Amino acid sequence: MLGRITHLFPLWALLFSLLAYWQPEPFVGLKGQIVPLLTIIMLAMGLTLRPQNFLDVVNNKKAIGLGLVLQFSVMPLAALLVSLLLGFDAELTVGMVLVGSVAGGTSSNVMCYLAKGDVALSITMTALSTLLGVLVTPLLVQLLAGKSVDVPVLDMLLSLVKIVLVPVVFGVVANVFLHSLTARIEPVLPLVSMAAIIMIIAIVVALNAGQFAAIGPIVALAVVLHNGIGIAAGYWVSRWLGFEERICRTVAFEVGLQNSGLATALAMKFFTPASAVAGTLFSVWHNLSGSLLAGFWARRPLLLAERDTGAAVKEH
Numbered sequence: 001m002l003g004r005i006t007h008l009f010p011l012w013a014l015l016f017s018l019l020a021y022w023q024p025e026p027f028v029g030l031k032g033q034i035v036p037l038l039t040i041i042m043l044a045m046g047l048t049l050r051p052q053n054f055l056d057v058v059n060n061k062k063a064i065g066l067g068l069v070l071q072f073s074v075m076p077l078a079a080l081l082v083s084l085l086l087g088f089d090a091e092l093t094v095g096m097v098l099v100g101s102v103a104g105g106t107s108s109n110v111m112c113y114l115a116k117g118d119v120a121l122s123i124t125m126t127a128l129s130t131l132l133g134v135l136v137t138p139l140l141v142q143l144l145a146g147k148s149v150d151v152p153v154l155d156m157l158l159s160l161v162k163i164v165l166v167p168v169v170f171g172v173v174a175n176v177f178l179h180s181l182t183a184r185i186e187p188v189l190p191l192v193s194m195a196a197i198i199m200i201i202a203i204v205v206a207l208n209a210g211q212f213a214a215i216g217p218i219v220a221l222a223v224v225l226h227n228g229i230g231i232a233a234g235y236w237v238s239r240w241l242g243f244e245e246r247i248c249r250t251v252a253f254e255v256g257l258q259n260s261g262l263a264t265a266l267a268m269k270f271f272t273p274a275s276a277v278a279g280t281l282f283s284v285w286h287n288l289s290g291s292l293l294a295g296f297w298a299r300r301p302l303l304l305a306e307r308d309t310g311a312a313v314k315e316h
Contacts, residue, residue, distance in 0.1 A: 012198050013284045020202040020209070027206035031268070034203055035159075037196040038265045039167050042130075044189040044196075045106050046171020047182050049127055060121050063238070063247050067104075067125045068132065070234055070255045076100035076140045078229040082222045092215065094145040094271055095278035096222060098263040101140035103133035103164075105260060106193060108253040111290040115297035117250035125254045130168060133259075134160045137266075159269060164262065197261050197283060204264050204280040207273040215277060223281045227289055231256030245302045252293075257286045 020027045079100030083093040104126045112122035138157045175182045208215075234255030238248040264279030 012194070013201055013287060016198050016202040017205045017280075017284060020205040024206035024209040027203045030199070030203050031207060034200055034265045034268055035163060037200050038261055039163055040196045041106070041193045041261060042164050043167035043171045044193045045126070045130070046168040047175050047189060048186060049123065049168070049172050050175055051172065060118075060124070060247075063121060063243060063251065064125055064128065066238060066241065066243075067234070067251045067254045068129055070230075070237060070251070071104055071129050072101070072132070072136050072140065074233045074255060075226070075230050075258065076144055078233075079226055080144045082225050082229075086218060086222055088218075088222070090145075091272050091274040092219060092222075092278065094141065095219075095263070095267050095275035096226065097141055097145040098137075098267055098271075098275070099223075099258050099260055099278050099282050100226065101133075101137045101144070102259045102263045102266075103129035103137070104254045105257045105286065107287055107290060108257040111253045111257065111294040112250050114291075114294035115249050115253070116246065116302060117253065117297075118246045121247065122250050122254060125250070127168070129254070130164055130259070133262075134165050155270065159266070160262075163265065200261050200264055201280050201283050204268065204273070204276045207268075208277050208280070215274065216281070219277050220281050220285070223278060223285050224289075227256055227282065227286050229256075230258075231289070231293065249297055253290060257290050258282060260286065 076097060077100070079096040080093070083096045088096065106126060109119060109122045109126060111117075113119050134157065137160060138154075231252045235248050235252035238251045243251070260279040260282035262279075264276045264283065267273075267276035267279055
């Protein structure tokens with residue numbers, strides 16, 4: 001039952017977005033709850049992790065290294081290039097760069113599972129990119145968007161430590177010493193995370209309800225392009241480097257699916273509601289695109305995909 005509810009995440013996100021758009025008042029007053037909600041999501045992720053997840057990096061150093069490099073190079077650069085291509089102003093550009101500069105999203109773990117990818121590798125990559133993002137995200141935003149906006153790097157760094165690092169570490173420690181308890185609540189954690197993300201999306205939609213008619217469609221186009229570039233780069237670079245199909249699918253989701261809830265929270269905290277539009281739309285879209293791709297890959301046997309891709313390579 002819980003699995004069915006969480007698998008319909010894109011539908012819930014879309015429904016609550018529409019509700020917040022047509023009836024923004026109830027959600028506008030919850031603006032101050034965005035950061036606490038994100039902290040809950042990070043804690044929930046931490047509660048599903050153990051130190052062994054981080055030790056798995058020893059067995060998958062090349063794949064994890066590739067994923068992290070693509071995560072913090074392709075995604076922020078693609079965000080900036082798409083913004084320049086579409087002529088975005090400073091507010092929309094910093095929103096896009098924020099989405100591109102944060103870590104991979106936790107929904108990538110679910111998509112990876114559905115697509116027959118390497119779930120252990122996915123969890124490890126998400127965890128490591130989340131921790132690395134505490135340092136890298138504010139620096140990337142400063143580097144790529146700092147020329148047009150005032151980026152409070154130190155404040156953002158401290159905020160990421162409190163919002164991301166502390167709850168994740170607390171969750172991991174609790175999972176080690178209170179595993180009998182965390183094991184019992186683990187089945188409901190995806191539902192808790194989903195509900196928190198949906199509320200964040202709804203709040204930001206409500207805050208931007210008056211602007212969506214003007215900026216929503218063009219930002220939606222940017223988000224679709226950005227997400228597509230990330231997924232394609234993750235998959236095909238992995239394939240060209242000779243990784244097996246399971247790992248290629250995993251890296252594709254890790255690179256293309258961002259922690260857009262974090263990007264939204266940071267945009268609201270340090271910039272403007274307009275800067276949070278990209279994160280909001282990305283939250284909806286990357287779950288839709290990820291679900292569709294996971295469904296396609298789930299029906300496509302790994303060995304068939306390996307054989308077809310190998311044949312295509314030989315033809316060239």
